Each structure stands twice: as C-alpha cells, then as structure tokens.
Amino acid sequence: MKIAVCLKQILDPELPSRVFEVDEGTKRPRYGEHPLVINPFDENALEMALQLKESDASRELTALSMGGEAVEEVLRKALALMLDKAVLIKSGEVDLDSCQAAQLLGECLKQTGPYDLILFGRQAGDWERGQVGAMVAEHLNMPNINNVYKVEPGESGEATLWRDLDGEIQKIKGRLPMVVTATNSPSNVLRSPKVKNIMQAYSKDIMEVGADEPVPGLKRNGQAKIVDLYKPERKTVCEFVKGDSAQELADNLIKKLCEMEPVKII
C-alpha cells in the first residue's frame, strides 16, 4: 500500500499581526526573514500517515512538497520522521492558483504513484483556500472526503474514516484509492523526530520533479486573480487592570467586568 502526504510550506501562522506586512508592489505578503513552517493541518495529515506505518510497516509513505528551494526543509523534516520517500516539486517562483497547483501536483502524483491514499491538510494557513486536495481528487478521478482525523484501511480496498464536523463525529466507509483532507484532533498532533533521525535525514535522497518543463496543459492562468491585499484596521485600545496584589488584581478585574457596557446580564 502506497500513501502520499502533501505538505505545504507557509509563513508561520503564529506570526503576530503587527509584523505582518504587505508588499505594495506585488500585493503579496513580505516574507523577509519570517519563519516558514509546515501548514498545521498538513502536520495532522503527516501524523495520520505515520500512525498507518506504525500499524503496518509494509505501507510506503511518500512526502511531496511544492515550491522553491526552501521547501527542502519541509521534506527533511518528513524524512527525519522516517517517511520512505520525499519528492520536491519545483514550481519556481511562479504564483500558482489552486487549479494550477492541483494540476502540477496531480501530474507528479501520477508520475510517482499510483497511491492508494493521498493525504492533505484541510486548508492552509496562508491563503486559507482549502481547495487543492479536492481539485487533485478531480484531476485523478478519485473520491475525496474532508475533515478526517483518522483513517483505517481494512480488507480488500475498504477504508474506515472518522470525521469531525465541529463536534459531530461521523464514522464512514469508503473504497481506496481516495483523497483525504485532515482536520486537527488530539489523536493526530505531529510527533517530534528523534535527534539521530534528524541528522540522518540530511543524507537521504530527495527526488526532484517538474524542474524545467512546465506541466502540459498548465495554462489556466489568472482565474482567481488577487488584485489587492491589505491589513484590516484595528481600533481597540487596551485598558490594563492594575493592582498591588493578586487579590487586588482579581477584585479590580471583576469590578471592571461588572461595569462593562453593554453587558449587565441579568
């Protein structure tokens, strides 16, 4: 059984709003020296894949990541977590929309597959689109399902999936191959790699695809064109509660809460 995990490298979502800047020329964020991380929902997908490998070592895990040279770091981390293969899809510096990204990724999945299970995060914390997973499913003519936190492949190509829709837990059956997008749960928080494996990951191979030639048919340009990007205004001024002791702080805060308009909740 072959499992693919698609990992997107994004600007750290924990980056405070006050240091987030928009480049006025390109209408894109200014990346500068800000940290880049694996999209948090993709980490959940990665953990789900690792658990599948734990329950059956014959399952082969491949990590794929698309972008410029910086995404190598993402793949090194995947290798440090003992994934079997890593594929770097070179899309260059071109700003791909979801359709283009899905085509390029879909073609690379064909080239390195076929896979029984393709895992994504449910959406990425940069453009917040949540589109590429479902589009890849359409490109590969596979069924897709979202908000999944656990997958259990069963006998003869069946799989059981657990979905979480804001507290509604659904248990579902489907047939492989399929595209699954992951949501977060306490059961799929990504583990940390072992130090020894981090070192070894640097000597492992990363397969590079899509280096020179654009994918045939990758012509759907500018369908969802971003013409502006701006930071919303904030108007709040914080009033800090003071006090000389913890007791005084607690009492002053409660006093403040009671005075708050328009509250007066009776």
Next chain:
Amino acid sequence: MSALVIGGFRNGSLEPGVLEAISGAMLFDGEVRLFLYTKESVASIQERVKGLGLKAVSVLAVNGDFELAWDEVLGAIGEVLNDAVSAVVLPADAFSAALSPRLAFKLKVGIVSDCTGIVKEPGKIRMLKAVFGSKAVAVYEMNTKPVVLTLKKGAFEPCMEKESPGETIFTMFESQVAPAFKLVEVRREDAGEDKLEEARVVVSGGRGMGSAEGFSQLKELARALGASVGGSRAAVDAGWIGSSRQVGLTGKSVRAEIYIAVGISGASQHMAGLSSVKKIVAINSNPEAPIFEAASIGLVADYKQLLPLMIESIKKGAAEGLVV
C-alpha cells in the same frame, strides 16, 4: 444572466447558510436559481422556498447519505448549469469545501472560498476574503464565467420572503451517481452542552493554561460566571477540551458580549473566530502577547494565582449583576 445557488434541504428546512447564499447570488444581476439536494419530498420544499423570489428550483433526490452527497451533486451539475449562469454560490461549510473546488476544477473556472464580501463596481465584481489567519484581506477579480463562490457564515444577511415573489418553476430529478462514501455512525460529542456560538459570556483558554488541571480552573471560573467554555486549537489538540469548543478560523465563531481569554496568545487563526465579539478581556502573563492588541481590558498576571481568587470573590457575590 443568472446565478445558481447550491444547497441542502433536510428536516423540512434549508441547511444553514443557504438563505445567505441566495442573498449573495442576488448581488449578481439577473435571476437566481436554486439547486437543492435532499432526501425529502418536493412538496415540503415548495412550501419553504416559494416566497423567496427564485426563478427556478431544481431538486436532486440523492441515493446515498445526505451528508456525503457531493459526488451526486457534482454528477448532476450538468442538469442545472448553462451558459447564462455567471456565478455558482454555496454556503461555506464542510459539504461545500468537498464539492466546490472539484466543481470549479471540472468547469475550468475560478473559485473564491469563504467570501466575506461581494463588491460591485462598474463592469466588474470583486470578492473579499480573509487570508493569512485574518491578518489580511485579499481582493479577488474573476475572469471566468461562471465563478464559484462559497460565502462565509454570517457575512451576508439571509434572504427574506418577498411580497410579490413571482412564480417559481420546480423540477425534480434522480441522481445517477453511486455515492463513494457511506455513513456508518454519527454521534455528537457535545450532546447536552450549551451552544458556544450563542453564549453571551465566554471564558476561553489556550496553550498558556499548561495542563488539564489549569483548564479545570478555567471551567470553574466559567461556571461561577454562568459563562460558556471555549478554547484555542492548542487547547483542543492537548485534549483539555473537545473540538466542539474550538474557537477560531477553523472552529466556531462566537458572538459573545464578553470574551475572557486566558493564556491565549492571540494568534490570528484564533482571533478570526472573535470578529463578532463585543469586548475581549485578556489575561496573560506575557505583556507582549498579541491578544492585548485586540482586547478592551487586559491583565498581565499568572492565571494560576488569579483565577482561584476570582472564583472565590464571585462566589461571595462580587460579580452580582454580571452573573447570568
């Protein structure tokens, strides 16, 4: 010109967000058509939607589970799409998140998910959407026909019944597609709990709570105040609180009058769920935490000392008038 709304109908009513999607679709000039997937009778649908001023309602009788019918809807889309359709509008929910990207990809057209606004300008329509965990707003322009849009919950007013709605044409057809997935079991993790989205006061904790014991103090404060309990994604991932209580971009949006955030740094992902909150009260030991930029009232302290004292004072009646 026309716009097409895709939505579900179950238990005698339209799924949440469908009326908002109709309002959004009406911003595109021309008639609005509705494509409903359901397992219920056309008669009950007719009764519900006849006053909305729709040109046509096409009803797809799904074979499999209502919740998992996106393959069936996609398979039937040819029945309702034609060259006159300039926009396909859906509510932004998990169903649409599974369906709409496939639809846009299949049709080779542009898509904007989670729209917060549709702005009409001479000769063009622009879509707004929160990006980078709500740290920025992106403005999209489309050059395809149709465009596919999903509308963020609460961003548009629901469509009201019209005084003279005119005649609506109803058609019904059967799904020809075998569903790919089957629902085996459903349970609600939050059965019997209060509704976080409707709470007037919410006490919420994040990574800074540090432990399950810390979080139980927070729950005690909430009980003393008669408030609902929420948490950030970090608190959910740590297992301190169930996923139904997650507040943020990919969790719930709350509309509380007071939102008391304890040990929450204020990552924009979390703040995205607070856009309708009237006042944020932040308790954090780090005076540099971004949460203070959005808070009306702040308190720099270790919650471990503060919360027990607050609970005690409230129990003694210090918060009379505040407690529900």
